[in-house]
Amino acid sequence: MLKLADFYHLPEVAALIAQLATDQAGLVIVAGLDPRPSAGIAVPPSGRHAMLRILAGEILAAHPAARAIVVAEDESALRVPRQMRQRVGVWRVREYLDYAERITQAAWQRPDLLVVDRLDTATIAPILNAARQGVRVLAQLDTALRGADVVQMLREEGATAEQLAVIRWIIAVQRVAALCPHCRRPASGDTRLLQRLQRAAAEHLGTVIPWHDIPLVAPGCDACNGSGRQGEITLFDVYQAGESLLSVLPMEAYALRLAALAMVPPEDALTIDAAQLRRTCSLFNASEQAQNDINAELQRKLVELEAANRALEHRTAALISLQDMAQTLAASNNLADLARRICRYAGELCGADRVALYLAHNDGAEVLAVSGWEPAVVGRHLPVADLASSADLREPQPYTGWPPGIDRMHPDVAGFALRAGLRIPLVAEDRLVGMMLVQSTHHARFAPAETALLRSFAAQAALSMQRATLIERLRATIAELETAQAALLAKERLEREMELAREVQQSVLPRTFPALAGYAFAARNRPARQVGGDFYDVFALGDDRIGLVIGDVSGKGMPAALYMALARSLILAEARREPSPRATLGNVNRLLRELGDPRMFxxxxxxxxxxxxxxxxxxxxxxxxxxxLRDGAAHQLTAPGTFLGFLETRELRLEEESVILAPGDRLILYTDGLTDAQTAARELFGIERLCNLALSLTPHDPHAIVTETFAALDSYTGAAEQYDDMTMLVVAVEER
Known part of the structure; x- marks a missing residue:
């Protein structure tokens, strides 16, 4: 648990905080400027939230009988020592607009201390009103302003002088880089810097400091990576309401005194306001850029959705139109059946014993049906010019040749001779649909009446063939559209399932880790396009004991995400009942067998x-x-064991082992998505490459190890698509 002594380096801070803690009423504001989560800029937090927790603990410690109510979005917004937890109630805010109502309701309970994790335009009025009712209020404000400037800002936000009279203290904090203790040395040769420091000391401290004897500059070394700065330190500005508008402990004076102790670079101490202004501008620009990026992405998504909607409307309209046409032509026969009937009816009308029916296409023609000829010729293609010339598109013409597309045979071989023939064009709406060739081995010619009958029949046959052809084309088009629409719907369902699976997976992964002195944790999960079932967690078990878990569920998509959520819930529940990891996993295996999908593990x-x-x-x-990772070597924790959810517990092999950790150790937990990551040439990243990378990152903090590892994976795989989730959890063992 963090304490005030972990932050301040001048005794005046402790004295002022002690005085603050003993006050009975009024509003205490903790101010500091923190980077926005979406800004994506490497600016350290101000330490404001930690100071809010510390001040709450100091106030409760100064008043042993006091009870507190915390109004916050996060249930863990205020952490206090175990002995104080019974005195603190957390009122969680579900929606941002509920803040004012929750603060007002909490004030009605008349707590000794009301802690609010957000002071802004929506909460100013209820917070000030609660303090005016005699409730002591502690709130944090995201701002770069300090002291009386905070009061002025609240006045400009609409607070009245009567409301602002309840402000008792304003504690402003700012984290800055500390001077490297390994390479710092006196700046005796920098006369200009020493003169600036003397003037600043006279102005803000009212005293003379022997700056030339103090190690003020750090040229850089290996310990600080050549920056001259190592670690961070907190600057304080303490304002106590009264007649004076000046802070009782200005941040400029605090920074100069830390510079005199060789803890803060003198340039930083001399440029507090300028640095804060640059920080504010950087955060504003980054936030603005992030907002622009979000707006651009939303606009792109909108354009994509509109395009997809137009395409869907077009396909739907085409499908409806084709369906209407299909209903109109539903009485028409199948084209192949219709063609066979046309050949039979034509032969019956004129007494022909040889009939060939042809269908014209844009790029040629084909034999559609025959009567009296070998059926094997059906489907043969031939040039459209073989059917009819432009001069005889209307009337039947005598035909004495061999039918196009049918193998020629000598009469002696065939056993017959073609004696009479008619070529009848099939025209519908002035368009050549096909041709019908009727021939006889018995008659010398066809009578005029027979020709007239064939002419009338050909007109009806042409319309029927045209309708049947259109129906088949429509059916084929409808089938293609339905296939495309079904594929589109299936793709949308799959993408939605994957999105839901990602939401399930991300909802159960922890956003914060429990605090444990001497340890630091960092983790990252990157789901693949087809989401798997990776999970991890770090959870408190009491008595300075922490549970570490990482898992990988078989399968993909929503089933894997749901199985992962079940497995994680069972592990957390059993871990609090069973101190033994082996017993815990044995119970989880039994419950997975009872509750989970038997095909998964x-x-x-x-x-x-x-x-x-x-x-x-x-x-x-x-x-x-x-x-x-220890002493430059990577050791694998190889306790044998079988995966869970597949075998009966009595068949399950699980062994429990122990390891002693030492400061400087790094424990790397990961899933096979890291080692199985592959390039476009399907070359795996592999365990050896992961070990070498981890060893090179051992000196780094957990967050840097995670970041650099994923950067190395991205560099290795390039644009190759990855098919498995990548999950990594790093534990750093540090000095207490």
């Missing part, structure tokens, strides 16, 4: 870390071997 690594003893007991259920 999960690999798990679960360890119980005793923070004080630096001792970890773990059990590995078929999961990838974690890496323990």
């Amino acid at each position: 999960v690999t798990v690594f679960y360890g119980v870390l005793d923070g004080y003893a630096r001792h970890m007991t773990y059990c590995r259920a078929g999961h990838d071997y974690p890496l323990l």
Whole structure:
């Protein structure tokens, strides 16, 4: 648990905070400017939120009988020592607009301390009104302003002088880089800097400081990566309401005194306001850019949705139109059946024993049906010029040749001779649909009446063939459209399922980790396009014990996400009942067999870390071997074990092992998505490359290890699509 002594370096701060803690009423504001989550800029937080928690703890410690209400979006917004938890109630805000109502309701309860994690335009009035009712209020304000400037800002936001009279203290904090203790030295040769420091000391401290004897400059070394700065330090500005508009402990004076202690670079101490202005501008520009990027992305999505909607409307309109046409032509026969009937009817009308029916296309013609000829010729293609010339598109013409597309045979071989023939064009709406060739081996010619009958029949046959052809084309087009629409709907359903799976997966992953002295945690999960079932968690078990878990569910999509949520819930529940990792995973296996999908399973690594003893007991259920980085070597934790959810518990093999951790150690937990990441040439990243990378990153903090690892994976895989989730959890063991 953080304490005030972890932040201040001058005794005046402790004295002023002690005085603040003993006050009975009024409003205390903790001010500081923090980067926005969406800004994407590397600016350190001000430390405002931590100071809010510390001040709440100091006030409760100064008033042993006091009780507090916390109004916040996050249930963990205020952490106090275990002995004080019974005195603190958290009123969680579900929606941003509920803040004012929740603050007002909390004030009606008359708590000794009301803590609000957001002071802004929506909460100014209820917070000031609560303080005017005699409730002591502690709130944090996201701003770069300090002291009386904060009061002026609230006045400009609409607060009246009567409301502002309840302000008692304003504590402004700002984190800055600390001077590197390894390479700092006196700046005796920099006369201009020493003169500026003397003037500043005279103005803000009213005293003379022997600056030439103080190690003020740091040229850079290996310890600070050549920057001259190492670590961070908190600057304070303490304002107490009264007749004076000046802070009782101005941040400029605080920074100069830290510079005199060789803790803060003198340039930073001399340019507090300028640095804060640059910080504010950077955050504003980054936030504005992030907002522009979001707007551009939303606009792009809108354009994509509109285009997709237009395409869908077009396809729907075409489908409806084609369906209407299909209903109109529903009485027409199938084209192949219709063609066979035309050949039979034509032969019956004129007594022909040889009939060939042809269908014209844009680029040629084909034999559609025959009567008296070998059926094998049906489907043969031929040039459209073989059917009819432009001069005889209307009337039947005598034909004495061999039918196009049919193999020629000598009469002696065929056993017959073609004696009479008619070529009848099939025209519908002035367009050549096809041609009908009727021939006889018995008659010398066709009578005029027979020719007239064939002419009338040909007109009806042409219309019927045209309708039947259109129907088949419409059916084919409808089938294509339906296939395309079904594919589109299937794709949309799949994408929605994947999106829901991502939401399920991300909703169960922790956003914050429990605080444990001497340890730091960092993690990242990157779902693949086809979401899998990776998960991780770090959770408190009490008595300085922490549970570490990482798992990988078989399968993809929503089933894997739901199975992952079930497995994680069971592990958390059983971990609080069973101190032994082996017993915990055994119970989880039994419950997964009872409640889960029998076709699925999960690999798990679960360890119980005793923070004080630096001792970890773990059990590995078929999961990838974690890496323990120590003294320049990577050691794998290889306790044998079988994955969960597939075998009966009596058949399950799980062994429990222990390891002693030491400061400087790094524990790397990961899923096989890292080692199985591959290039476009399907070359795997592999465990050896992961070990070498992890060893090179050992000196870094967990967040840097995670960031650099994923950057290395991106560089290795390039544009190659990855088919498995990538999950990594890093534990750093530090000095207490």
